[in-house]
Amino acid sequence: MRKKRNINPLKWIAWLFSPIQKNGAFFVFMFALGWICTQHEIMPYYLRNKGAEPYELSAPELFLDIYAVCCLLMLIPKKIRIWVKALLYVFFYGLALVDMFCYERFESTLTPTMLMLAMETTGQEASEFLSGYLNWDSLKDGVGWILLLIGGHFLWTIIRSVGARITKRMILPKVNESLLMIPKVIMGLLVGWCLYSAVSQTWDNKMAIKRLFSYDTIGQVEHEMTKKDCAKLYIPVYRLAFGLYANGLADTQIDQLKAASDKIVVDSCSYRVPNIVVVIGESYNKHHSQLYGYQKPTTPRQVAMEAEGSLVKFTDVVSSWNLTSFVFKHMLSLYAVGDSGEWCDKPLFPEVFRKAGYHVTFVTNQFEPKAKEAVYDFSGGFFLNDPELSQRQFDQRSTRTHRFDDGVLKEYDNLKKKEDTLTLTKGNLVILHLMGSHVDYRARYPQKTNTVFKPSMYNRPELTDKQRQILAHYDNSLLYNDSIVAAITQRFADKDAVVIYVPDHGEEIFDGSPYMYGRMHGANIDYRLARNEMEIPFWVWGSPLYRENHPYGWMAIQNAKNRPMMTDALPHFLMYLGGISSPLYRPELNVISPEYDVKRPRILKNVTDYNSLKK
Ligand SMILES: [Zn+2]
Secondary structure, three states: OOOOOOOOHHHHHHHHHHHHHHOHHHHHHHHHHHHHHHHHOOOOHHHOOOOOOOOOOHHHHHHHHHHHHHHHHHOOOHHHHHHHHHHHHHHHHHHHHHHHHHHHHHOOOOOHHHHHHHHHOOHHHHHHHHHHHOOHHHHOHHHHHHHHHHHHHHHHHHHHHHHHHHHHHOOOOOOOHHHHHHHHHHHHHHHHHHHHHHHHHHHHHHHHHHHHOOOOOHHHHHHHHOOOOOOOOOOHHHHHHHHHHHHHHHHHHHHHHHHHHHOOOOOEEOOOOOEEEEEEEOOOOHHHOHHHOOOOOOOHHHHHHHHHOOEEEEOOEEOOOOOHHHHHHHHHEOOOOOOOOOHHHOOEHHHHHHHHOOEEEEEEOOOOOOOOOOHHHHHHHHHHHOHHHHHHHOOEEOOOOOOOOHHHHHHHHHHHHHHHOOOOOOOEEEEEEOOOOOOOHHHOOOHHHHOOOOHHHOOOOOOOHHHHHHHHHHHHHHHHHHHHHHHHHHOOOOOOEEEEEEEOOOOEEOOOOOOOEEOOOOOOOOHHHHHHHOEOOEEEEEOHHHHHHOHHHHHHHHHOOOOOEEHHHHHHHHHHHHOEEOOOOOHHHOOOOOOOOOOOOOEEOOOEEHHHOOO
């Protein structure tokens, strides 16, 4: 006989409580674990004792997430559920320990780069790493709290199982079922209210998480993360999922790049200019360069080089984006904005040079994979740090970054020494990637010896004292950069060489309202934004020997200096300088070619044509 189904709303309300009731310990201990993580791992790390607050919706979001897991657990038969819970405990506790350990050791929670490094690490490296880092000192603070919680959980489990054995032997009086309903309904109501409140508070973040995990490329993900309402990955499990997702996307593009590089064809190479040096700067506001008319002497050496006739400055150059990684991809790839497909469907120019017989050296003061690395560094560096692609691109490269950019010179000199013992090559391509004026500006130059500009030198009443100090730091970083680029040209003074200087993008530095520094990542691009963040200095320096050997080339460079250009076209100019004959070369993108397309649209961030912006 079938039971008569009786629909009792009170039962439904009481049922709301049962996922927690049936998984009481799981709910309590996992909530405590999440709470320790959210309250202790405050990002960014350097602000943790300076007023940065934990994620404000930690409690409702933890409640919602753990409740959802409890509901899923209810779907599993009880006998299996115990084992699933045990596995979940191992996973969540272990993950929280790793995440907290990273936070305290590397000042960052789990990142895509950390996962990438972990996946590339061999067993021996891992044990060396752990023996180097794991000690009593690392067991305090957050890690200690988690261990304490695990201990408490153990203890509670033992007490409960002993208690269960005792109550089994006792004969307990039967309690009336309907009497038990009352507290259950009250708890059900409470849970219902908590759920309603949690959903309404955390809905936006849940939608943002859904959006974050819906992209096809790592670049889109990076762009999403520049938005103000970007997802808060507030507990370790979300950060792990994000790390795996980001690495998955990066792997797809690496595969595309490898496929593109397999198709490189070089017909011949004349090594037109035997030494080609590309210096990639960082966050350079053109209008703070004395070379381009800034009132303060931020580039005395560049001005002197221009005066002696060895430096030609281009006056109308923009970057394709205001994010380092996007610019890097566009500037290294033979892809040009407007082409069909993606940047990773075309090969990168260093590999083309290498195939043509050039010896390619890469020194970067930014893109060495570091544990404490944000997604934008990951996005910019993954394709240069993939072991196979790196080997295809570069004959030699630096292996560490330095505090200041003079470290780039040291790295280059060291590599050079090694290289001289090898057989001489017909051509050298050297790519030097500086830290330049990346925020935080005061950390970009040796303050003790290189402070020239001071806040009091700025007649800017609209700015606060603090803002004037930031401004002074920025200008000092440009002056320091001037000494570095001059030193680079010195290293090629006796060779047949050109040095090309190109920063990745500009920077806001209190020029025009809203008065701010850094970069803005809103959807709208107006001239104010483009002027500060995309207009960049760009110059070519020719050594005495180069100017003597290549009078026509030098003339062509001088004649091209007022041509409009976007830096995604740079590889084609470089291929011309190298005398590389290949179907990949497009003269309409080579700024000094007679066939150069001066009317090419310069689409910023893939949306707005710079040429159409009102100045
Ligand atoms: Zn940058």
